[in-house]
Amino acid sequence: MIRFATMTAALALSLTAPAFAENPMVGGAAMYEDKNIVENAVNSADHTTLVAAVKAAGLVDTLSGEGPFTVFAPTNEAFAKLPAGTVETLLKPENKDQLTKILTCHVVGKEVMSDALKGMIMDDNGKHPVPTLGGCTLQASYEGDMIVLEDEMGNKAHVTIADVKQSNGVIHVIDAVMLPKM
Structure with a gap:
């Protein structure tokens, strides 16, 4: 009888409580959907x-700002792969201008979740162009x-953590730095 009551209570809770997909942890820190990209990024040790x-x-x-933005966020290890110095x-x-160009080549001026990006890749026969705010x-x-x-230099980055929702967009963590064509 106790088992049945517990199952019934769990079922009732699951039917009444809204189902929220929890944001993944990034760099050992919780990422909050009600905080913006910068507010969350400063907490990531990575x-x-x-x-x-x-x-x-x-x-x-x-x-x-308001966004929405999609940020492909390179980790510290990704930056460490660049040539020394x-x-x-x-x-x-x-x-500053060159740094700004590189960083904005990691930002898209709309929110693009991984499922949507996967769909665009499939629709484009396996490769989809992603224009960035930096012109890359x-x-x-x-x-x-x-x-x-x-990137335009032939460097590749893998999305290691996808769909980190922010109040002004989404972050996808990547394992390499994307560079503009030089």
């Missing part, structure tokens, strides 16, 4: 380099079951 770059480029207000050089004030066009495709982005 994105300290990205946050420093966003600040140096003067993009905090933009990415805290690259990040330090880009963070210098005299390189990334090519989205699949490798196995992972979404892969290719």
Whole structure:
């Protein structure tokens, strides 16, 4: 009788409580749908380099704005794959324009969830162009079951954590830095 009552209570709860998909953790931190991209990113231990770059480029207000935005967010490890000294050089004030160009090549001016992107990839026979706010066009495709982005230099990034919902868009964590055509 207790088992039946417990099952009945659980069923009643599942029918009355709204079902929310919980945002994934990023960099050891909870990501909150009611916070914007910058408010969440500053809490990720895996994105300290990205946050420093966003600040140096003067993009905090933009990415805290209304949006919607999709941000392909490279991890600290992704930045570490760049040639030695690259990040330090880009963070210098005299390189702000180049840094801004690189960072905005990771931002799309609308919210694109992974299921929608997968659909666009399928509709375009396996490769879909993704225009960014920085004027770059990334090519989205699949490798196995992972979404892969290719920049204009031929560098590839895998989406390692998808669909991190924000109040002003969505973040997809990636494992490489996307670069504009030089």
